Amino acid sequence: MKSAVITFPGSNRERDMMNALKLVTGHEPAAVWHQDTALPDVDLVVLPGGFSYGDYLRAGAIAARSPVLRAVAEAADKGTLVLGVCNGFQMLTEAGLLPGSLMRNADLHFVCREVKLETVNTTSPFTRGFALGQVWRCPVAHHDGNYFADPQALEKIEGEGQVAFRYGEGTNPNGSVNDIAGVLNGEGNVLGMMPHPENLVDPLQGGTDGRTLFESIANLLETA
Amino acid sequence: MKARVTVTLKTGVLDPQGKAIENGLASLGFGGVGEVRQxxxxxxxxxxxxxxxxxxxxxxxxxxxxxxxVIENYAIEIL
Incomplete structure (x- = not known):
């Protein structure tokens, strides 16, 4: 499986993401810089967490207009898998690749803690390794993770199985509507999520719950 | 030419920052302040x-x- 991780000025989880991909898939991901206008030939593109461009204007807004995001949009159109975590999720909504928007946390506090994620979709390339309803641990660290979509958009997202994960067991840390923690596009090849699965892949990190997401992708691609 | 663009949250979109400002005004003793939207x-x-x-x-x-x-409206003024 070939993957690439894009680094923007202000990204800070790109190394964690690259380590997780290497650890779980056994393949070193390609490092892509935000000024690159073309992507390497890969199966998976990852937009990592951080504070690209200092969260100026809106979180992810400036990165979403960078040249490399045009290349990401083209790749997504062709079916390449795209994963955005935290700031990467914000970029994907700002770029229009995912519905809705991520707003300031409802209690206005930056949250850095562990949450429980309930698996809602088990058919996408990212979620197929989970059991329906499976609850897993995952860390969050963000200030703007309050997922919002208007009632019509929400009805579509819920109706068409685009919710990948919800915050479970009363752990919604940010006021997200319907406890939504992760959303897929209509085709299922683009996933955005606020929690950081890349930060729970090694026993040294306190658990390995996050591995399932990366294993889902790797297993799908290895057996394809 | 100068222009001013004002961007505000759409009606129905929760504004926790506006709410905090509203509470801040109340705690400073400003009475009769209704909803604040930033x-x-x-x-x-x-x-x-x-x-x-x-x-x-x-x-x-x-x-x-x-x-x-998705969440914001805008207004344009030519100054």
Whole structure:
């Protein structure tokens, strides 16, 4: 499986993401810089967490207009898998690749803690390794993770199985509507999520719950 | 030519920052303050175009960058 991780000025989880991909898939991901206008030939593109461009204007807004995001949009159109975590999720909504928007946390506090994620979709390339309803641990660290979509958009997202994960067991840390923690596009090849699965892949990190997401992708691609 | 673009949250979109400001005003003793909604103001200098073209350009700027139209409205003033 070939993957690439894009680094923007202000990204800070790109190394964690690259380590997780290497650890779980056994393949070193390609490092892509935000000024690159073309992507390497890969199966998976990852937009990592951080504070690209200092969260100026809106979180992810400036990165979403960078040249490399045009290349990401083209790749997504062709079916390449795209994963955005935290700031990467914000970029994907700002770029229009995912519905809705991520707003300031409802209690206005930056949250850095562990949450429980309930698996809602088990058919996408990212979620197929989970059991329906499976609850897993995952860390969050963000200030703007309050997922919002208007009632019509929400009805579509819920109706068409685009919710990948919800915050479970009363752990919604940010006021997200319907406890939504992760959303897929209509085709299922683009996933955005606020929690950081890349930060729970090694026993040294306190658990390995996050591995399932990366294993889902790797297993799908290895057996394809 | 100078223009001012005001970006505000759409009706129905929760504004926790506005709510915190509202509570801050109340705690400073300002009475009779109803709901507070916060937003952003952009003052933009434009050259080489008439007001009509400026409005069209600013509108495109709002749609493409200045506002997130999923959650925000914008208003354009030519100053």
């Amino acid at each position: 937003g952003k103001v952009f003052d933009i200098a434009l050259s080489d175009r008439d007001a009509e073209k400026a409005r069209a350009d600013l509108s495109a700027m709002c749609e493409k960058l200045l506002a997130n139209t």
